[in-house]
Amino acid sequence: MAKNSSHSRRELQLLDALRRVGGSARNAELAAMLDVSEETVRRTIKSLSKRGAVARVHGGAHLIGTQNDLSFHRRIARHSSEKQLIALTVLDRVADGMSLFLDVGSTTSFIAEELRARQNLMVATNSIGVAQTLVGHNGNRVYLLGGEMHRAELGAFGHVTERQARRYAYDMAILSADALHAKRGFLYLSEAEAALASVVIDTAEQTLLAMTHHKCTATAPHRGFDADDVTHLVTDRMPETEMARALFGWGIDIHLAARVEPSGERAANHPGGRA
Numbered sequence: 298m299a300k301n302s303s304h305s306r307r308e309l310q311l312l313d314a315l316r317r318v319g320g321s322a323r324n325a326e327l328a329a330m331l332d333v334s335e336e337t338v339r340r341t342i343k344s345l346s347k348r349g350a351v352a353r354v355h356g357g358a359h360l361i362g363t364q365n366d367l368s369f370h371r372r373i374a375r376h377s378s379e380k381q382l383i384a385l386t387v388l389d390r391v392a393d394g395m396s397l398f399l400d401v402g403s404t405t406s407f408i409a410e411e412l413r414a415r416q417n418l419m420v421a422t423n424s425i426g427v428a429q430t431l432v433g434h435n436g437n438r439v440y441l442l443g444g445e446m447h448r449a450e451l452g453a454f455g456h457v458t459e460r461q462a463r464r465y466a467y468d469m470a471i472l473s474a475d476a477l478h479a480k481r482g483f484l485y486l487s488e489a490e491a492a493l494a495s496v497v498i499d500t501a502e503q504t505l506l507a508m509t510h511h512k513c514t515a516t517a518p519h520r521g522f523d524a525d526d527v528t529h530l531v532t533d534r535m536p537e538t539e540m541a542r543a544l545f546g547w548g549i550d551i552h553l554a555a556r557v558e559p560s561g562e563r564a565a566n567h568p569g570g571r572a
Contacts (some may be wrong), residue, residue, distance in 0.1 A: 303348070307333075311341045312350060312360070321359035321451075323429055355381070356410050356430065377407075379509045379533040382554035384408040386531050387471065387507055390552070393417055395468040398497045399427045401452035401490070402473025404507045406430070421465050423452040423493065440465070447489070454489035459496045470494075470501035474508055476515040477536075479543040482524030484517035491521030503528045510534035524549070 304312070314330045315322055324342070328335045342358045345351045351358045355377060384407035391397065391412060396419040399405050409430040412418065416435040422428055423442045432439040444458030472494050474483040483506060485491035498504050504527045513536055525547040533554040536544065544551060 304345075304350070307331075307337070307341050308345055308350075311338065311345065315351065315358065315360050321354075321357065321426075323357040323426075325356075326429065327357070355407055379554065380404045380407040382533055383507050383509065383531050384411040386552055386554045387505065388412065388414060390505065390529065390531075391415055391418075391469065395419070396421075396465065398422065398462065398465070398467045398470040398472075398501065399424060400472050400494065400497075401427075401450040402507070404473050404509065405471060408471060408507060419465075421462065421467070423454065423458050423462075425451045447487075450487070450490070454487075454493055459493055462493060462496050463500060465500060467497065467501040469503045469505055470497045471505050471507060472497070474506055474512065474517075476517040477508065477513050477540065478516070479539045481520055482547070483520070483522070483527065485519040485521060486517045488519045491519040493521075495521040498522045498526050505529040505531060507531045510536070513537070513540055 310331055311327060314327055318326070318330075322330075324335045324338045327338045331338070342351060342353055346353045346358070349361060352361050380403065383404055387408045388411040393416045395415075397412075399409055399420060399422045401422075401424040405424065406426050409424075409427040412420075412431060413434050416437075418431065418435075418437045419440075420427070420431050420437060421440040421442060423444065425441070428439050428441040431437045442453055442458045442461045444453035444461070445455040446453050474494075475486045476484040478484055483494075485494070506527055506529070508530070510532055524543075527547065527549050529550050529552060530544060531552045531554065535541065535551070535553060541551070
């Protein structure tokens, strides 16, 4: 990292603000702390990222070379364009006033950012980032679930989290997963994450899994719920034949992420519907 003497006053102020909030923050939060515009924050972050002092992530930044340089931030930077398109497609399925659960997935963080376009949502989440993104915006009510914090995911897990998650009746649970297998269904690397997903699905009217197509070739050891409990899959590429056949058998609607046309209009790569 570059020495402090090489940074401008604004850059030093932003670095100090990041340290005070634990190493990561959204642009809006930093703008409020520094009493500047979000555009100023974005320019400052861009300058700092070129020097290797911070890493730019969707809607914010985090310090590099500290204990906050976490796997979550590395994950959120992978396949970011696909995750952005998925988030826009999920937004089309969420109406004002819905009650939602959002998990700690990196794709879910993109979805939370897009959900700022909706009003009067009730959102329960175990993700610090999701809560920060949606709280105090457009009449949203946000409930951050308690429990044991997992550093790598920036979220809470365990029996306390699961007990609190059961208190809500969700119109939709918006979840991510680490892998999708044609026989075993949706899989997780973390047993705790799989367990929480299973609890949430039991109290949700609809369950939407959001994941990039790369997860279809990944593997993971934990299976938290039956695939036929899932109602929607939003992804960026049509699954291969065997996987599509399995999704059809489970009764899951596939929605392919929208692409942005040159005119700025969004159009679906493929109409949503049964696989």
